[in-house]
Amino acid sequence: MDNLLDNIEEILLMGPGPSCVHDTVYEALSRKTLGHLDPYFIRIMDAIKHDLRTLLNTGNTLTIPMSGTGSSGMEACFVNLIEKDDPVLILINGVFGMRMQDVAQRLGARVDTLEFEWGTPVIASEVQAKLVDTSYKIVAVVHAETSTGVKNPVQEIGALLKNSETIYLVDAVTSLGGIEIAMDAWGVDALYSGTQKCLSCPPGLAPLSFSEKAVSALESRKNKVPNWYLDLSMIIKYWKGATRAYHHTAPINMHYGLYQALQLIMEEGPDNVYHRHRVCHEELVQGLESLGLSMLVAPGDRLPMLNSVRIPEGVDEAAVRGTLLNEYKIEIGAGLGPLAGKIWRIGLMGHTARQENVSRLLTALKAILF
Ligand SMILES: Cc1ncc(COP(=O)(O)O)c(C=O)c1O
Known part of the structure; x- marks a missing residue:
């Protein structure tokens, strides 16, 4: 047959x-599957967290790969941070800004948008003008808009939100590993990415990072996160501390692949x-x-x-x-x-x-x- x-x-x-996958990443994917609570696997998890923090230029403790593709990172950011009627501003200049709008609307947020012509970047001065009237819980933008090839001014927008209560959420699915990201210096509070773009790993994991501000928004929610699978308040117990608690079975071999892809980036610099x-x-x-x-x-x-x-x-x-x-x-x-x-x-x-x-x-x- x-x-x-x-x-x-x-x-x-x-x-x-x-994108193309390096042979050593394919080799990593085919290593023997360990148990998801095996101490050796936990060492691999810790190394992944460390390398993601390095690549994102962040000290954020909550920096982990979510199970699922980039869209699971997007859903995870919004579902953990939004409560019904929260005011949210989404900056849109392509397909993935529109997807953010859809995700935020499904969660019952009051979504405002600022739209820019596809093929042109978000204009920071227009964002600044929009911020005068309303105090948003979240402002969200796509760093690298894959549908058009435009780089959005993430750092400039971050400067507008510094010292405010607003959570700054950035889609770094296509940017991570291909252009610099300085999460802490740029004031980004919540960020997600994907493995299959510049990290050059097959699709399947979504690196995510939350600042202290984002974590405290999660901790002070009035209601439970309405999605069990993506609830970071539970998932973090699997990723942090001396005793790890089962949440869902981690896709073990995908983590081997991500570990190796990050090793390659760190080796090259x-x-x-x-x-x-x-x-x-x-x-x-x-x-x-x-x-x-x-x-x-x-x-x-x-x-x-x-x-x-x-x-x-x-x-x-x-x-x-x-x-x-x-x-x-x-x-x-x-x-x-x-x-x-x-x-x-x-x-x-x-x-x-x-x-x-x-x-x-x-x-x-x-x-x-x-
Ligand atoms: C900028 C951006 N955001 C989100 C996504 C969604 O990621 P995925 O298709 O891995 O779920 C993509 C996928 O192409 C993307 O390019």
Whole structure:
């Protein structure tokens, strides 16, 4: 009988995630499964917390990977922090800001939004003007908007919220491991990410970090967190202290993978990793422009790890992606929402951000388009 796993091809993942996975991460995933309360596994958990804190530049004790993909991190942040009728401001310039709005509305928050054109960043002065009228419990923004390739001014927005009661919530799903994050210095109180972007691990865990301010909002809730699985007040008892309490069975091998992915980043040095992303991004943009293609986002607002390229007139964008995948074994992403059919999204995330991958894609695109 055929085993479908025997026929999985190696695809160069240059889309919006997942990204390429280093061989040592695959090896880590296949190590022997330990019990979720085994003391040796707890050492691995502690090392993951330590490395996540280093990468986030935070001293936050509550820094852990949540089980589930990036969206579980998003849900966890909102469900633990929102109570019914809480005023929340969401800054939206793409799909993932919209998803935050949906999540917050489902929890009964009074959600205000500030919207910006897709492909352009959030404008901090407009946020400042909005903050004059209302005192929000949470202000939320996406750092790296994967649907457009725009970097939002997380640090500037944080400066507006410093010394206020407001909890500053940031989506770092695509930014973590690809550009600098200084959680404490920027005044970020709650942050979530995902493993399958610049951490270059398969999808399955969502790193999350809460500041003291966010933890005290959780502790002073009037009502129980309305979602059992994501309730941090219970989960933290599994991640902290000398005796660990069972909450749910941790996805053990996924943690091995994340541990190894973080080891790789620490060995290379986070600054060197960010530099590698930037250099590959610059080479890609230069190569695309020399093919006559143009970028959606203005130079100063571009993400190195997600490059949105305008589709030239008359080109069948899906056919190009199909040929790239079938003949060249390269995956790139399509546009979403209002950008569907207008852009391709080229990822240079984590282990994918290598000069040989940039050259391989440019060569393939040239052969297909000309
Ligand atoms: C910025 C951002 N936020 C949230 C998510 C949701 O993460 P996931 O698909 O891992 O649940 C994604 C996924 O692409 C993302 O790019």
